Amino acid sequence: MNEKQVKLPNEHDKDVLLNIKDLKKYFPITAGFFKKTVGHIRAVDDISLYVKRGETVGLVGESGCGKTTLGKCIVRLQQPTAGALEYRFGEKFSDMLQLSKKEKFAAHRKIQMVFQDPYSSLNPVKNIFTAFDEPMRVHGMKNPEERKEKIAHLLESVNLPADYMYRYPHEFSGGQRQRICIARALCVDPELVVCDEPVSALDVSIQAQVLNLMKDLQDKLNLTYVFIAHDLSVVEYMSDRIAVMYLGKIMEIAKSKSLYYDARHPYTEALLSAIPIPRIEEKKGRIILEGDVPSPANPPKGCRFHTRCRKCIDICTKEEPKFLPTKDDPEHFVACHLAETVDPSELES
């Protein structure tokens, strides 16, 4: 075997929990009386990503880049148009999109989601107990005493008194509600939690409480997170690896440290420099991106970022760059013609 060959994660890696392969989600654009399909919004366009057990993978990007759609595809609130979502069930590694109805139901228990807006994701006419009780009953916890005990325990684990379970959502503040939503996601013992902007609706002083709580729970319960947010500093604080998305594609994935100090994609560089840093000592020069994000219904030809890229060269307008690992770090993937990546032929299939 060639020494230079770079190994991509596959089903034989014991610690890979979720492997997303060439996932696509297109939303049809309809027009006219007969709702004829006239085009597609390519919300998620050919994304491959793996998530290891116990790690946090951050997804960042501007609004409309498809990060929430990708999250929803992972929990299967959206049915992907094409691609595979391979998940490790015990010893077996199987595509969740090909499961039988019964297996799908069991799979839902393993993957849960925390939503962005804690005000609209709790039913105002149900108290906390009912909100927690239903999913547990549905997923086969028959003993009511046991369920109640578990709810009390869950509330305590998110630093709320157990007797709050008989209260209604309006009695809680935003931070408390988000903690309740996190506890609710955990009530069926999931392995993977997809967190969609869990702190962006919260005040700055409350954000830190929720972020720290999520980290503690991860350590305690050995959870795996897919953490979606637009705020790169929050994502960096939470994640082991960060994927930067732009117009439905992942532009770059790297360990959070190397992404900040060693960004390879011009979009990542611009995104990093656009974030206002609450310190006044070291100020880097700001890279200002021209213009707006193009429409995902009609993404630019070639590299999707070339219309706003300051390093754009001829090839960028014609050929779409491949998403490949960099030469010095096999875990650092980038999709850019200018980045030094390994040759596709060196990849082990």
Added chain:
Amino acid sequence: MSEQLNENILTLKGLKVQFRVGRRLVKAVNGVDLNVRRGKTLGLVGESGCGKSVTAHAIMRLLPKAGFIPEGEVTYYSNEGTVDILKHNPKGKTLRDLRGRQISMIFQDPLASLNPVYRIGDQIVENIRQHNRVPKEAAMKRTVEMLKQLSIPQAEKRVLDYPHQFSGGMKQRVMIAMGLINDPELLIADEPTTALDVTIQAQILELMQDLQKKLGFTIIIITHNMGIVADMADDIAVMYMGKIVEFGSKREIFLNPAHPYTKALLKSVPVLGSGSNSRLEPIRGNTPDPSEMPEGCTFAPRCDFAMDICKTDPPNFDVGGGHMSRCWLCKGGNGQ
């Protein structure tokens, strides 16, 4: 004084704003003293509900019906004379003349601040003609020039477009153009970039700084983002529960914060590049209900340094060099 004009463009003294909500009285702004230096940028930071927007609306006298100003003083020093803003009728001629010409405001949500049924150009032209006797054509020409300055491509064509044809960032540029069209001396920007993406936010902030250099107006920028004030502001006022708890130059606030709230606020946000190793230090508890304000220092229930004396309201202590802090810990003057 060597200069003719006052060094400050706007001063607030003991400003209070209250709202009648049913039988309750909500004290949104509770005695704000503030000096805004001419030609500089003042950053007003605080969490939601701390009264920063209400303060701005009170300066413009744009409070909703339920709101009233029981006491306080807002003085505006312009090159046309001094105006005591609170003495005038909010709907009267003096203030209508002031608003939009001398002091203008950019609101948080550009979508809600533009009228969807009028063309962009007409909305800006109306602004010009409200304050100046100029023919429509001249006003339109000026509008196009202004939009060009804000780097809106094809400005001649875009003035004929309706708001829904603009993207969020473009709409906010139109709002800035509208705010600056009458060459105001003071621009109040209320969370101007909160509804925008980070890359667009960077564009807008850069633009505001460039225009300020060119036209020399004063900015009050209201935000909850410490990063934005670190970029934009010369002076920073930190607000908590209707009071300014700390005021100072940007350097002082970031390098030598004196109030425990400012310190906690700086420690509770993740900083890009510091990674996940250093743990955030959250502020305990929640912001209290503004209708049931704690007695004494309003931050005391959440403060790590709370003492017995905190039950009485701390006055403003000078920490040195115009750096003020409302905390008993700063009594000695060195801000521990």
